[in-house]
Amino acid sequence: MAILVDEKTKVLVQGITGGYGGKHAELSIDYGTQIVAGVTPGKGGRVFEHGEVVVPVFDTVEEAVKQTGATASAIFVPPAFASDAILEAVDAGVSLVVAITEGIPVRDMMKVKAAMAGSPTRLVGPNCPGIVTPGRGEDSHGGCRIGIAPGYIHKRGRVGIVSRSGTLTYEAVWQTTQLGFGQSTCVGIGGDPINGTSHLDALQLFNEDDETEAIVMIGEIGGTAEEEAAAWAKEHGRKPIAAFIAGATAPPGRRMGHAGAIVSGGKGTAQAKKEALKAAGIAVAETPAEIGTTLAQAAGWA
Amino acid sequence: MNIHEYQAKELFDQFAVANPQGAVATTAEEAEQAAGRLGAGTLVVKAQVHAGGRGKGTFKNGFQGGVHLVKSAAEAGEIAGKMLGETLVTKQTGEAGKRVRKVMIGEAVDIAHEYYLAILMDRAASCPVIVASTEGGMDIEEVAARTPEKILRERVHPLMGLQPYEVRKLTAGLGFKGEQAKAFGKLLRNLFRLFLERDCSMVEINPLVATPDGQVLALDAKFGFDDNALYRQPEILAMRDTDEEDPREVAASEHSLNYIGLDGNIACLVNGAGLAMATMDIIKHYGGEPANFLDVGGGATQEQVAAAFKIILTDPNVKGILVNIFGGIMDCDVIAHGVVAACKEVGLSLPLVVRLEGNNVAAGRKTLAASGLNLIAADDLADAAEKAVAAIAS
Numbered sequence: 292m293a294i295l296v297d298e299k300t301k302v303l304v305q306g307i308t309g310g311y312g313g314k315h316a317e318l319s320i321d322y323g324t325q326i327v328a329g330v331t332p333g334k335g336g337r338v339f340e341h342g343e344v345v346v347p348v349f350d351t352v353e354e355a356v357k358q359t360g361a362t363a364s365a366i367f368v369p370p371a372f373a374s375d376a377i378l379e380a381v382d383a384g385v386s387l388v389v390a391i392t393e394g395i396p397v398r399d400m401m402k403v404k405a406a407m408a409g410s411p412t413r414l415v416g417p418n419c420p421g422i423v424t425p426g427r428g429e430d431s432h433g434g435c436r437i438g439i440a441p442g443y444i445h446k447r448g449r450v451g452i453v454s455r456s457g458t459l460t461y462e463a464v465w466q467t468t469q470l471g472f473g474q475s476t477c478v479g480i481g482g483d484p485i486n487g488t489s490h491l492d493a494l495q496l497f498n499e500d501d502e503t504e505a506i507v508m509i510g511e512i513g514g515t516a517e518e519e520a521a522a523w524a525k526e527h528g529r530k531p532i533a534a535f536i537a538g539a540t541a542p543p544g545r546r547m548g549h550a551g552a553i554v555s556g557g558k559g560t561a562q563a564k565k566e567a568l569k570a571a572g573i574a575v576a577e578t579p580a581e582i583g584t585t586l587a588q589a590a591g592w593a
Numbered sequence: 594m595n596i597h598e599y600q601a602k603e604l605f606d607q608f609a610v611a612n613p614q615g616a617v618a619t620t621a622e623e624a625e626q627a628a629g630r631l632g633a634g635t636l637v638v639k640a641q642v643h644a645g646g647r648g649k650g651t652f653k654n655g656f657q658g659g660v661h662l663v664k665s666a667a668e669a670g671e672i673a674g675k676m677l678g679e680t681l682v683t684k685q686t687g688e689a690g691k692r693v694r695k696v697m698i699g700e701a702v703d704i705a706h707e708y709y710l711a712i713l714m715d716r717a718a719s720c721p722v723i724v725a726s727t728e729g730g731m732d733i734e735e736v737a738a739r740t741p742e743k744i745l746r747e748r749v750h751p752l753m754g755l756q757p758y759e760v761r762k763l764t765a766g767l768g769f770k771g772e773q774a775k776a777f778g779k780l781l782r783n784l785f786r787l788f789l790e791r792d793c794s795m796v797e798i799n800p801l802v803a804t805p806d807g808q809v810l811a812l813d814a815k816f817g818f819d820d821n822a823l824y825r826q827p828e829i830l831a832m833r834d835t836d837e838e839d840p841r842e843v844a845a846s847e848h849s850l851n852y853i854g855l856d857g858n859i860a861c862l863v864n865g866a867g868l869a870m871a872t873m874d875i876i877k878h879y880g881g882e883p884a885n886f887l888d889v890g891g892g893a894t895q896e897q898v899a900a901a902f903k904i905i906l907t908d909p910n911v912k913g914i915l916v917n918i919f920g921g922i923m924d925c926d927v928i929a930h931g932v933v934a935a936c937k938e939v940g941l942s943l944p945l946v947v948r949l950e951g952n953n954v955a956a957g958r959k960t961l962a963a964s965g966l967n968l969i970a971a972d973d974l975a976d977a978a979e980k981a982v983a984a985i986a987s
Contacts, residue, residue, distance in 0.1 A: 318922070370821065396822035397714055398792055404719045405751040441921030441952060456867020458919045462974070465919075465950065482866060484716045511867055514716045537870040540855075540877045541886070548851045548866025548888045550821060551716070561874075578878050579871035580975035 293424040293476040294451065294496040294503070295387055295413070296363060296435040300424075303328040303361035303385075305368055305376045307339050307348060312367030315391075315439050317341045319365075322442040323426055323433040328355040330364075352383040363387040365421065365437045373417065374399035381412045389437045390417035390487070397550070400485040407487075414487025418550065420457035420479035423464075438479065440464075448473015450586065451497035453490055454509035455482050455516075455549070459537060459579060463507050466583030472592065475503040482549025484513070490520035498529055505531045505590040507582060508573070512538030513551045513559040518567040525571035533586035535576040536564045594818050596832045597641045599697045601814040608787040611780050612811040615699030617641070618673060625670030627698045628663070635701040636663050638672045640681050642691040643837040650683035652676065653690060659683065662701055669698055694836065702810060707800035708767055709733050710781070710811075712788045714795070714819075715748060721788065723747040723755075723781070725763050729800035755785045769809070776809040784811075791829055792822030841885075841904050848900040850889055857882025858912040859981050860905040862898070864889050864919065872917045875974055881982040884911045895931035902939045913944040913985040915977055918951075925949045925957030933964040944969060944984035948977035 296302075302319070306312035307329025320326050320341050328347055329339045335350030349355040352364065364385045368376040373392040380388045395417050407414060415422060421438015425431035425445035436442050444461060446468040454460040460479050467474060478493050480486055490508055497503045510517035517536065524532055539561035541547045543554040554560050565575050574589035576582045587593040596604075599617040606612070616627035628636050640647055640659035647659035656675045663669045673696045682690035707729035715722035725745045728736045737744050745766045747759050760778045769777045780801075788796050795817035802812050823830050835843045845852030851866065855873075859881045863869035866888045873883035885905065889897050905911055918928050932947060948971040949957045961968050969984060971977030 371824065394821045396792055396825070397794065397819045398789065398822065401714070401719050401721075401751040439922065444921065444951070454867070456865060456871075458863075458865025458868035458921070459871055460867075461919050461921050461951070462868065462871075484714065485719045509867070511870060516717075519717075535871070537867050537874060540873040540883055541870055542853070542855065545853055546820070547853065547870050547886055550819075552866060552870065578875045578975060578978075579868070580875060580973055580978075 292500055292502050294500050295476060295478065296422055296424050296437060298323070298424070298426055298433055298435055299325065300363050300435045301325045301327045301359060301361045302363045302365060302435070302437055303330060303352065303355045303359065305330045305352065305364055305366045305380065307331060307346065307367070308334050308337070309367055313339065315367065316346070318442065319436045320344050322436045323428065324436045327359040327361050330355050352379045352385065356383045356385060361385065363389065363437060366390040366392055366417070368392055370394040370396070374403045377403050377414065378406060381407055381410055385412060387413050387415070388487070389415045389419070389421050391419060391421055391438050393418040395483070397483070397485055400483065404485055404487070415478060416481040416486060418483045419481030420460055422476065422478050423474075424476045425474055440477065440479070444468055445477070446473035449475060449502065449504040450507055451475050451493070451500065451503035452477040452507045452509070453493035453497070454479055455511050455551070456509060456537065459509050459535070462579055463509055463582045467507065467586065470583045470587060472586070475500060482511070482551050484551040490516045491523050494520050494524055494528065494532070498527065503530065505533070505586055507586055508532055508534045509582070510534065510536045510564060511549065511552050512536070512541050512547065512561050513553045515559065517564045521568045521571035521573055524573060531586070531589040532573045533576060533582065533589045534568050534573050535579055535582050536561045536568070537579070594820065594823070594829070594833055595643045595837065596816055597643065597695065597834065598639060598813070599641055599695065600832045601816055602697070604787060604791065604816070605811055605814065608783045610783045610787060610811055611776065611809060613700045613702050615697055617695050617697050619677070619695050621670045621674035621677065624673030624696055624698055625666050628666035628669035631698060631700055636669055637661070637699050637701045638663055638669055638676070639697045639699065640676045640693040641695040641697055642681055642686070642693055643834070644683050644685040644691055646683035646685050647681065650681045650686070653680040653682065659693070673698070691837065702802060702812065703805050705803045705805045707802055709736070709799050710784070710801045711795065711797040711799070712785060712793070718748055720751045721749045721785070723749065723759075723763060723785070725767055727767055729802070733799065749785070755782060772807045773803055773809055776807070780809055780811070792819045792826055793817060794819045841907055844904050845887070848897055850887065850897060850901055850904070852904055853886040854908065855883055855885050856910070857884045858910045858985060860884040860887070860908065860911045860914045861917065862887050862889060862901050862905065862914065863917045868917065868919060872915065872974070875978040876915065876981060879978045879982045881978070881985070884908055895934050898931045899935035899938050902935050902941060906939060911943065913946070913981055915981040916945065916947045917974065917977060918949050920949065920951035920954070920957070923952065925951055925954045926960055929957035929960035933960065933966060936966050946971050946977050946981040946984060948974060
């Protein structure tokens with residue numbers, strides 16, 4: 292069944308007329324994803340064309356949802372306008388908002404998160420590669436790709452992947468594709484200190500998903516989200532989990548690219564996270580090259 | 594981004610966060626004049642560098658200490674003259690030390706008690722948290738470990754903001770009464786406003802002091818700012834002092850590269866922050882030491898790769914380079930051409946291990962092999978790290 296999205300999910304793109312949003316809307320269309328609408332304030336009435344596909348552009352998310360029945364939104368809006376775009380999608384009743392935008396101020400995200408309390412809408416990201424539920428065609432064509440991940444590296448299968456990092460997600464996807472396991476759904480939750488969906492949220496969803504037989508969790512230094520997920524998995528996890536934590540060699544107090552990747556006051560070290568994961572019975576890959584093989588052993592597929 | 598102590602004072606003054614009077618000076622004459630304006634009594638002269646441990650530091654000219662108490666304006670000028678233009682070495686600056694370009698002259702304050710007060714972003718709760726303690730002037734991590742009951746924490750609702758009852762709780766918790774309670778309440782409300790309005794990720798006052806005459810003053814401050822919000826904080830951005838930063842990091846930021854220098858000898862150039870960290874980790878795993886963190890971002894152009902190589906090569910410790918690119922959307926052949934052209938442009942002579950994976954990788958590998966350059970091609974991440982470690986050993 293996969294989680295969050297499947298091949299039938301109708302997706303709208305906020306910021307489809309921008310260069311970045313447009314390019315990735317095209318790649319999603321090529322992948323076979325149902326891109327049904329675009330939203331750019333002031334450009335309603337235009338169309339976004341790619342090959343045979345013609346996507347209507349609306350001024351507001353509300354209108355786009357009413358006209359097309361879109362249930363998921365990909366946000367490719369510049370940082371200064373991104374929190375407004377997220378809240379507009381929430382207001383329009385979209386059930387899933389995936390914020391790709393990198394560089395949203397923390398204060399804005401703090402308010403967005405508080406404003407979303409009690410809302411049925413799920414936020415994934417920001418500063419994330421998005422979500423892919425691979426299709427069953429050649430090079431996983433026919434799946435749902437929301438965001439910026441390369442589609443062809445996937446293969447429909449039995450591993451659920453959740454990660455804070457884009458390129459490390461692709462490493463894990465690629466390794467599990469090469470080993471023949473494939474993925475149910477891959478969720479990039481993003482590298483910012485305040486985000487929507489957490490590692491724990493994703494583990495809970497994968498735990499309930501019939502198609503997901505094992506889980507890969509990729510974390511990095513900073514915060515305690517991995518530890519919280521591990522504590523939950525120890526009590527409730529029904530599926531084997533393999534993990535990798537990046538940043539063992541990162542100097543303390545320095546922001547390692549991602550806004551959230553920082554060891555502060557001795558908290559959030561790779562070592563502490565690895566120990567917490569191991570204590571919860573999660574198999575921890577020693578290097579990023581061994582994510583796939585560590586999973587194979589944990590799942591008894593080796 | 595870090596700011597100087599005198600800049601922190603400017604922010605405090607702007608937001609009416611009570612702190613001792615002071616002024617900044619760039620010459621001994623200015624220091625003497627500033628001291629004269631501050632009036633009689635004991636003053637303090639402090640070297641302005643982005644590093645802790647100034648008081649116990651030593652100048653390369655032999656002068657001891659980056660923080661001095663003085664009794665007169667003339668003495669303030671004399672001490673400032675011994676600091677300005679000189680290089681201060683503290684336990685945080687490394688051997689190279691930091692050149693002192695400015696000094697701050699402040700009034701020395703009588704202290705009745707030292708407290709700790711900080712506001713930071715609580716990631717897990719997604720809201721600001723105020724941390725306070727009666728045990729100020731020492732390492733707060735130690736206080737938290739030894740006497741956790743002496744650390745007060747108050748989470749503030751992101752949309753409601755700081756509430757009067759929260760101020761009352763902290764005031765009572767720290768034991769402030771009467772005029773001091775009023776002074777502390779005002780300072781806390783103003784500090785919270787500063788934290789939000791200037792997009793701080795952290796502001797830490799250690800110590801916050803009560804004086805015998807009932808004032809509550811911020812005696813020192815450490816600020817952290819949300820880099821993502823700097824676009825809307827021109828005043829904060831203007832406080833950036835690139836003289837205090839690693840010149841390689843400054844050069845990298847000019848090319849939209851994310852570089853952090855480390856102590857090892859295997860440089861790495863990677864696309865994506867997570868993969869860049871993981872590449873450092875795997876170098877270490879195979880017995881090497883990474884020389885840097887370097888994320889060239891999602892779409893590495895030839896210009897960026899060339900700029901990255903140049904920055905890497907300014908580090909004399911670097912003995913070899915590992916390029917690790919997972920070309921998801923980008924064509925690996927385009928990246929390969931970029932790497933080859935950049936190598937030729939900078940005349941690279943160090944061993945270079947390249948691991949390419951992803952879109953059109955076969956063509957990319959072919960381009961590398963046909964380049965005539967002395968490249969070491971790697972099949973996967975582990976192979977790349979092993980080969981990089983082996984290359985610098987031979």
